[in-house]
Amino acid sequence: MADLNVTIPGDANADITSHDAYAQGVPHATFERLRQKSPICWVDRSDGPGFWAITRHEDILTINRDHARFSSAHGIRMEDQTPDEVEARRTFQETDPPVHTRARIHLNRAFSKKMIAAYEVQVRELAVEILDNALLEPQFDAVTMIARKLPMRMLGRVVGLPDEDLDWLVDKGDSLIANTDPDFTDHVIDQVNTDEYRFYPFRSPAGKDLYDYAEKQAALRRDTNKDDLLSLFLAPMKNGETFTDLEFKNAFALLVSAGNDTTRYSISASIKALIDNPGLLSQLRTLDEAQWLLAVEEMLRWASPTMHFRRTAIEDVEFKGHHINAGDKVILWFISANRDETVFEQPFTININRTPNPHLAFGQGSVHACLGMWLARLELRVVLQELVKRVHSIEQSGPETYLRSNFIGGIKSLPVSIQCVQ
Ligand code: HEM
Numbered sequence: 001m002a003d004l005n006v007t008i009p010g011d012a013n014a015d016i017t018s019h020d021a022y023a024q025g026v027p028h029a030t031f032e033r034l035r036q037k038s039p040i041c042w043v044d045r046s047d048g049p050g051f052w053a054i055t056r057h058e059d060i061l062t063i064n065r066d067h068a069r070f071s072s073a074h075g076i077r078m079e080d081q082t083p084d085e086v087e088a089r090r091t092f093q094e095t096d097p098p099v100h101t102r103a104r105i106h107l108n109r110a111f112s113k114k115m116i117a118a119y120e121v122q123v124r125e126l127a128v129e130i131l132d133n134a135l136l137e138p139q140f141d142a143v144t145m146i147a148r149k150l151p152m153r154m155l156g157r158v159v160g161l162p163d164e165d166l167d168w169l170v171d172k173g174d175s176l177i178a179n180t181d182p183d184f185t186d187h188v189i190d191q192v193n194t195d196e197y198r199f200y201p202f203r204s205p206a207g208k209d210l211y212d213y214a215e216k217q218a219a220l221r222r223d224t225n226k227d228d229l230l231s232l233f234l235a236p237m238k239n240g241e242t243f244t245d246l247e248f249k250n251a252f253a254l255l256v257s258a259g260n261d262t263t264r265y266s267i268s269a270s271i272k273a274l275i276d277n278p279g280l281l282s283q284l285r286t287l288d289e290a291q292w293l294l295a296v297e298e299m300l301r302w303a304s305p306t307m308h309f310r311r312t313a314i315e316d317v318e319f320k321g322h323h324i325n326a327g328d329k330v331i332l333w334f335i336s337a338n339r340d341e342t343v344f345e346q347p348f349t350i351n352i353n354r355t356p357n358p359h360l361a362f363g364q365g366s367v368h369a370c371l372g373m374w375l376a377r378l379e380l381r382v383v384l385q386e387l388v389k390r391v392h393s394i395e396q397s398g399p400e401t402y403l404r405s406n407f408i409g410g411i412k413s414l415p416v417s418i419q420c421v422q
Pocket residue numbers: 072076092093094104155254255258259260262263266300304305306309334360361362363364366367368369370371372373375376
């Protein structure tokens with residue numbers, strides 16, 4: 001059942017493969033139609049093999065749990081890669097158990113809820129500094145001044161990178177993830193020839209720069225033993241193996257891309273939600289800590305910045321009356337799962353008390369479920385807590401713009417006019 005009195009936003013007949021289809025926001029009406037009429041749907045592509053688009057929560061969860069038949073080792077994005085490209089760019093995200101398990105066991109503890117909780121004071125200090133600076137002016141761009149600033153600064157602290165490098169890393173992270181948006185790169189992947197960079201993360205020259213940077217950081221840690229998280233990526237795993245140089249560089253590029261944009265776009269979607277739902281600000285001000293945890297989950301469901309990830313069938317699979325061939329690409333649309341009306345009552349309404357809230361923003365269900373989820377949750381909660389304390393009212397002072405990407409969904413600029421509490 002669709003939301004009462006809520007119009008599903010976006011084009012109902014969008015080409016979900018086109019980056020342009022997301023440049024005005026997510027075409028939710030198309031995903032709604034797919035969920036209801038064609039939830040397991042073959043999508044042809046003119047520029048290469050097509051894929052299965054999976055749009056219902058239940059089916060996404062089933063496939064996401066089934067790494068034995070739906071592999072991550074052949075690529076995790078819609079983009080087609082030759083086997084040598086996959087090999088060159090492989091991170092632990094593009095591996096299956098047991099190889100993947102070894103890496104996750106090695107890293108999980110450092111990113112666990114408990115370990116990340118220890119950063120709360122630092123996150124709060126950073127959030128306060130960023131907000132106090134932004135709020136000096138009554139009007140500003142909320143993405144540039146708030147959402148884009150916090151995630152890399154925090155990642156820098158967690159991973160152990162010098163503060164003076166972080167703006168440069170934000171730019172590089174943007175060029176990687178936003179390799180489809182001319183505002184962030186000259187090497188727009190579907191518009192110019194990027195063959196020269198096909199062995200680098202995201203086929204991007206920024207990938208090459210990040211490799212060089214990662215090499216320098218690795219050398220620093222080999223010379224002097226640093227007790228930071230990047231050193232953990234260089235340390236031997238339980239079985240004595242270490243990441244190779246290439247695996248380390250790819251893992252570093254993964255951290256810089258995953259830890260930067262997704263949290264930013266969750267923050268910008270949350271600020272936009274505050275603007276569009278005027279009662280939300282005062283509702284949030286009254287929450288206790290336990291209620292804040294629920295509110296953050298709802299914001300993550302709402303934002304769903306990582307719109308999809310891909311798997312590849314490694315054997316023929318009969319799935320709900322569809323024959324999926326070995327080798328077929330299968331795309332799991334988390335953005336659609338998180339608006340599935342059979343799971344979420346009134347999915348197009350923000351309900352900060354929603355419980356249960358089995359959203360899939362972090363790719364839950366999979367062995368690949370987000371490594372950085374506790375950090376992202378912490379950052380989002382703290383920045384919103386500090387924002388609602390300071391802000392009396394917030395309005396939009398110009399149109400927002402969206403990332404041109406079928407992969408990461410996000411508001412890339414959001415002009416706001418803010419009245420602070422006295
Ligand atoms: C709101 C913010 C975030 C969202 C929505 C998000 C989303 C996701 C999703 C959907 C996956 C699953 C990928 C798959 O199925 O292949 C994932 C994996 C991953 N994320 Fe995040 N992420 C966020 C923040 C972060 C942060 C802050 C970091 C780093 C500190 C991070 C690091 C990773 C890594 C390393 C993986 C790969 C895990 C693996 O393959 O085992 N993410 N993320």
